[in-house]
Amino acid sequence: MALREIVLYPHDALTTPAAPVSSFDDELATLLNDMAETMYGADGIGLAANQIDVLQRVTVIDAGGEEPHLMEIVNPEIIDASGQFKGSEGCLSFPGLHEDIKRNAEVTVRFQDRDGEEHIVEAEGLLAIALQHEIDHLDGVVFTDRLGPLKKMMALKRYRKLLAELEDE
Numbered sequence: 349m350a351l352r353e354i355v356l357y358p359h360d361a362l363t364t365p366a367a368p369v370s371s372f373d374d375e376l377a378t379l380l381n382d383m384a385e386t387m388y389g390a391d392g393i394g395l396a397a398n399q400i401d402v403l404q405r406v407t408v409i410d411a412g413g414e415e416p417h418l419m420e421i422v423n424p425e426i427i428d429a430s431g432q433f434k435g436s437e438g439c440l441s442f443p444g445l446h447e448d449i450k451r452n453a454e455v456t457v458r459f460q461d462r463d464g465e466e467h468i469v470e471a472e473g474l475l476a477i478a479l480q481h482e483i484d485h486l487d488g489v490v491f492t493d494r495l496g497p498l499k500k501m502m503a504l505k506r507y508r509k510l511l512a513e514l515e516d517e
């Protein structure tokens with residue numbers, strides 16, 4: 349396994365939609381292993397392949413909770429969504445930035461695992477939010493895109509300041 353470099357906004361990979369996976373091979377297995385290691389290494393609860401500059405529809409999530417476990421998610425698709433939830437989100441590609449984002453409270457997602465087997469997960473709480481956040485990444489959408497125009501402008505201004513401070517260190 350290897351740690352991969354997490355790209356920061358405004359890297360192009362974060363605003364480019366990822367392509368579906370068609371080969372469930374060793375390369376995919378290595379990608380998933382590396383993504384899990386990279387996510388845990390960065391103390392994240394989710395990581396999309398776009399964030400390591402790989403434009404494939406692959407994401408890993410460990411939303412913790414009562415039964416913490418790693419989810420390996422390939423070619424996910426939201427097939428049902430309901431309810432409203434607004435909560436603070438962060439993103440490994442926006443270090444230090446936290447914004448209140450409106451999402452669905454419950455989602456049903458169909459996805460494939462590393463062997464190509466299909467699964468359906470019904471999620472609520474943090475897992476539902478993480479799924480929506482990561483699937484957005486695969487579509488080239490970042491969490492600040494979910495803000496209204498003024499809030500987005502202010503968030504990106506705060507983020508640029510945070511980045512400049514990071515670069516000064």
Ligand code: CO
Pocket residue numbers: 438439440441481485
């Ligand atoms: Co993110």
